[in-house]
Amino acid sequence: MNVNTPMNTLGIVKRSIVRADKAAVEKLARFGVATIHEAMGRIGLMKSHMRPIYAGARACGTAVTVLMQPGDNWMLHVVAEQIRPGDLVVAAVTSDCTDGYFGDLLATSFAARGAKGLVIDAGVRDVKDLTAMRFPVFSKAISAKGTVKATLGSVNVPIVCAGAFVNPGDAVIADDDGVVVVPAEFAQRAADAAEAREANEGDKRTKLASGVLGLDLYKMREPLEKAGLKYVD
Amino acid sequence: MNVNTPMNTLGIVKRSIVRADKAAVEKLARFGVATIHEAMGRIGLMKSHMRPIYAGARACGTAVTVLMQPGDNWMLHVVAEQIRPGDLVVAAVTSDCTDGYFGDLLATSFAARGAKGLVIDAGVRDVKDLTAMRFPVFSKAISAKGTVKATLGSVNVPIVCAGAFVNPGDAVIADDDGVVVVPAEFAQRAADAAEAREANEGDKRTKLASGVLGLDLYKMREPLEKAGLKYVD
Amino acid sequence: MNVNTPMNTLGIVKRSIVRADKAAVEKLARFGVATIHEAMGRIGLMKSHMRPIYAGARACGTAVTVLMQPGDNWMLHVVAEQIRPGDLVVAAVTSDCTDGYFGDLLATSFAARGAKGLVIDAGVRDVKDLTAMRFPVFSKAISAKGTVKATLGSVNVPIVCAGAFVNPGDAVIADDDGVVVVPAEFAQRAADAAEAREANEGDKRTKLASGVLGLDLYKMREPLEKAGLKYVD
């Protein structure tokens, strides 16, 4: 460790980040969060309080991250400049806060920079306008409460957002089922695994629709009996 | 008590249950949860955290019950075999869990068996697909988080689901207002009482719409005065 | 203080209240909650658990207030008589309760009296009917659980509703972003301030849409540097 390495990562904007492979991210965009989460081995999911602001919202992009103070959205203006087309902004706060950090003006700016959406473990507002714009936002809360611009946070540092660890450049996929983080280095493998998993599901769906039981399809009767399951009348 | 009666009801599947009368359940299906709950004497309602996964979801059926472990949906495959047309699966977990126990594959299987829907005091996923299928689900959470298949629970034992006691075979009705449980033996009387109550409401609605006050319609002025209500300017 | 002034404000209905200026309230109705809240200096917002029962619900009116006991909606019938066209009922409970205090019959009565909607820090039911009526309701919960009519509360006394202080006659505006209270005496100034604020936003939106950054539009680069923000690669 260099003695000059900052112990405190607040007050920093990292400009150059390694983004997940573009083609891999585009491939990930074809799959649902549940499928990708399974394909990843059930790692990287945010907590279930993260909800879309409108039904059917969906986003996939490379993370530019931002860490903010409670009640202070100053860094959302700073992060805007770091957005490249295809990025998704992932925002966390240093302690729990439901204030409305983000509204239609910032959404206009983010969209102009090519952002794919916003994932924020805090509140947002102007949801009617955001919905009309079809700008996908996943948040913890909806609140008209505004924020100040007074204290520094950081941009493009590793963050914990809604219980998930996010590195700048990671692929992040969000839909009605939640938000999942795919480390940049695994984007291609996760996309391939999701594809394989989905291919496999079509056949299962057909069989189940025809009345075949999961008990038989997945050969569960024997392990259930071994575990001691008793049928009684 | 027979000394061999199991103290522990985990690991059991009861195959033969007494279902509420079919005609009574069909009659109950015509009424809203609030009406039935009132007609029942305000008994049997689940807690208000049970919400439909899409607006307008609605279900009514006879309960097949399932008790599961946190993070483990193995018994949902076991319960599928016990579903008969007209049944509604009612699922509880031995401790609070928001994991996604149920998705589009299980829904396909349940639907193929004739299930009317699912009431689950836990999380579900694939909500976009479930909505497209119009398979009604009432749950505590939405989460992409998958579950394992490792530990036994039970099927068709009495359970507590979201604060309500449910016996297999009970009639269960769910809509935008919540979920109510009608003991099988009272299904007909509850349906009749709901019908009487609803008949009574049409007249009240007309009077209230014409400007008559509830104070007068329900003759509340005297009891309010007796209770000590004071009007001041 | 007169020794006869009641220490306890329960059991009182105040009939004559000073309502916010009608034209000012009509002007306020043109603006969103977030805009008005900002224009007010970020004062008067209810907590973010207050949500519309259907997407797009929106209401603006002068408050008639009602304070109730847990599980008891008797005073909603009392308040109905005090509603004048243009009023919005604002209801609080003396302790946290999610019971369904309000349904389609009361909505019919309130609408017949000219009410603009209901803001209630408790639960409501019959949401399908309320939605069909387009009667805007903002509440903490949805619950089929009925309430009794046994204990007095008060009408048109000052109340705390969802963390905000409300005097009868205040202007209250509610939309997808939340609920804000404007003291009657400030209704005109708040409406004017909201108008000025909104006029100002159009120009900002155009610039942000063209790619201008908030960093430059709001001249944030210098204060950020002064605060110590560091850019690294």
Add this chain to the structure above:
Amino acid sequence: MNVNTPMNTLGIVKRSIVRADKAAVEKLARFGVATIHEAMGRIGLMKSHMRPIYAGARACGTAVTVLMQPGDNWMLHVVAEQIRPGDLVVAAVTSDCTDGYFGDLLATSFAARGAKGLVIDAGVRDVKDLTAMRFPVFSKAISAKGTVKATLGSVNVPIVCAGAFVNPGDAVIADDDGVVVVPAEFAQRAADAAEAREANEGDKRTKLASGVLGLDLYKMREPLEKAGLKYVD
């Protein structure tokens, strides 16, 4: 079913109940809640929001049950008369409520009747006095908020309390770890099973204290390897 069986169980006081065997309950009183819960097969535990009002509180008795309305403690006076020495009052509310249903006067009365304590899924008050009396209370909340006496509930009907099903007469044990319900018919077997379990623990404790690993004591190495556990450096 008799057509006269009440569908609604509100407004009833059952005087004669079958209490769990006295000797069995006394034996249960020797064991902790965690031990009994394990011995029962992990059934019958209340939710973890039930906490003692003072550290070290502990109670064991036969349940007299009471169901109340939100904000209304009338039935606590009714239940007092049904208490016999060795009973424990178990109280539930028809919807979530944190009001202070119980204080030092009721505790004085319950204690005079021979009650072993109170388990209540609501709030209590006068905790300083209750602590001084060493009257064990397990509750969801502490609140000075008083309640009214206006609406009927029931005494000695089956209830759901904090997620657990309780029949009058069941053995209920509460300590720092939570509250567990043992059906009356299983009291003796549960006590015996708890005794066996505890006997078994002393030896394990000695081995673990000497440095033996649970991995070896419980022979977990092979099943872990089979499950796929990998050790890396």
Add this chain to the structure above:
Amino acid sequence: MNVNTPMNTLGIVKRSIVRADKAAVEKLARFGVATIHEAMGRIGLMKSHMRPIYAGARACGTAVTVLMQPGDNWMLHVVAEQIRPGDLVVAAVTSDCTDGYFGDLLATSFAARGAKGLVIDAGVRDVKDLTAMRFPVFSKAISAKGTVKATLGSVNVPIVCAGAFVNPGDAVIADDDGVVVVPAEFAQRAADAAEAREANEGDKRTKLASGVLGLDLYKMREPLEKAGLKYVD
């Protein structure tokens, strides 16, 4: 209304406030929160999430109020100067926040100014030191998370704290059961009413301890029967 009256009350320190009568506050200090709350007619109680940081904490004083921003405790330094001996600081935040706004240094300063304690609807830290100092604090949370000093709030304006409305100068009493606010003008009458209530309780306690039932002491048997209560065997 004067056109210059500020619509926004942020950024203001009111130096001269009317404090509740000193003797009345001293008399109130002799009674518990539950007793005073009852004596007041069940008005003015804060929500039950307000808890003492150590068992047995107790405080009574005249409120100096402070309104702060999330994550920002600047105004606690401003309020310190306004404290007079016998005051109690009552602090609210403009949106929910659990950060540690207050610790041992501020407590040292407050104590030096003669403060009786702190009631804060947010978090505090250094609880070991605060406990050692026996400086009574009632808060929503305990958190080591520090706060910034960047944005103005107000001192000695009316606030809503934990759901209760507080005017500067009001009497505030806090103990294990919660926190109650007595408007300054009613301090004497509330103290007298509390005294009367408590006098009355001693006799009741004796009777209940001797085995007299509340049913008889409060003459409840007749109203219960009228309400329809049925005794069954």
Add this chain to the structure above:
Amino acid sequence: MNVNTPMNTLGIVKRSIVRADKAAVEKLARFGVATIHEAMGRIGLMKSHMRPIYAGARACGTAVTVLMQPGDNWMLHVVAEQIRPGDLVVAAVTSDCTDGYFGDLLATSFAARGAKGLVIDAGVRDVKDLTAMRFPVFSKAISAKGTVKATLGSVNVPIVCAGAFVNPGDAVIADDDGVVVVPAEFAQRAADAAEAREANEGDKRTKLASGVLGLDLYKMREPLEKAGLKYVD
């Protein structure tokens, strides 16, 4: 990236980890969590729901980490073998769970291995015994609910615990104010910074105790005036 790097980190036990410098950790043990958190630049704090199971509990050690499934504590037996004297076990679950993962037997085993305590974002039980042992535990909940041993997690992989990122080997300090994580590489600098901060506090405390105001001690009057603070009478 090596194509063989595991995408999924479940099912792994890392045996060799780099622990924070022993002397640095010992020095950190002298300071409170609030002080260290400040000294670190307000980074690394767990959420405030993490509470000690007994007042005054305190622990400091090097993290051995464990990731588990909901309702499954198998890996706590696996982690025991990896504990070295001076370590603190830090445990997270893949989704929210309050089950009792840990009790007196595991505590006996951990203590025999030299563990300094346990930090777990889940529930624990046997709190009376743990308190008697003075084995410091910081948890989200207390619950008698047992767990199964059926599904793999991991040991000594990076985890997110209660919102904080923890690498195996990091220094973790826990006391009444919460739990803070110090990256291993910064342990010495954090200890030094904490020492400097604390040295600085003694002088401040003396001044504040003598009645000097923070307004003057911290020279806040000018910045407050600049920010627009107004004093009125």
